[in-house]
Amino acid sequence: MDRLRESGLADELSFLLARTNALSLAAGNVALAAHGLRVRSYSVLALAVSGERPSQRELADFLRLDPSQVVALIDELQADGLVERQPDPRDRRANVVVATDAGVRLHRVAHHAARAAEERLYSVLDEETQDRLAAILREIAFSSRG
Amino acid sequence: MDRLRESGLADELSFLLARTNALSLAAGNVALAAHGLRVRSYSVLALAVSGERPSQRELADFLRLDPSQVVALIDELQADGLVERQPDPRDRRANVVVATDAGVRLHRVAHHAARAAEERLYSVLDEETQDRLAAILREIAFSSRG
């Protein structure tokens, strides 16, 4: 398989990104399964825990999900007693998503599990390179083009 | 939405990778649609064009797809006359996937389209940073952990 790295595809950022993301996603899902979460539900939980009181619309934009997918994810987390929808007093159309105490507790352990999986994958890079990677990705991920 | 960047999630490499990849994938699929391809079929075509004569198994490993998915992708490309399966004389179980002349021609224009989409997305980074990003991703994507 290694000789395929000589192909032009291996030079394309999109491909490298896709392959790296596939590895990261698989590792994350394995690590989170023990806690009844997947990468997507974990991400929603993490934002609910953040204290920023995101609306469902904000969650959809931030996570690059369709609003209808957010409905399903929150339904699931809510059924498990991890988050709840609260009416936004400033806009009666909107719900704000906040974590319950159980959600906060689960996030804590799930975060450690996810972090450990991340570490294993990224440990081929030194700390400084990991930080540099994060900085570069942040630029693309939140540029106006997205 | 921007205030969610203060949440801890925005510091996690997995999340940044997922969001960046989602943008890249969406842009790639839009750019390739005009040529009847998607990112995955384009990737297979690119490797078929490379001259490396990959087996289906090698394609699966390299693209991080299940071998059964590769079957479907090649069926599709073959039906469109873009690639063909050739028996591997050294292993009668294996097929080797090569591009037809039409496949080579389509790859050429599709490659330019994909490249243009990439450029738009990554143009927030200077050339040197793009190269650095590619180098870092290559390390993770092909480390033994994967």
Add this chain to the structure above:
DNA sequence: TATTGTTATACTCTATAACTATA
């Protein structure tokens, strides 16, 4: 008129297991 959340639907992608023919 436009936006938030919701429901519904179709399509794509991912993951698994089992089968065949070869090795």
Add this chain to the structure above:
DNA sequence: TATAGTTATAGAGTATAACAATA
């Protein structure tokens, strides 16, 4: 016994359109 390709199936993820309530 193990591997390459194939078939089948179910579950997760993606994309679109339409609707009620509200702005």
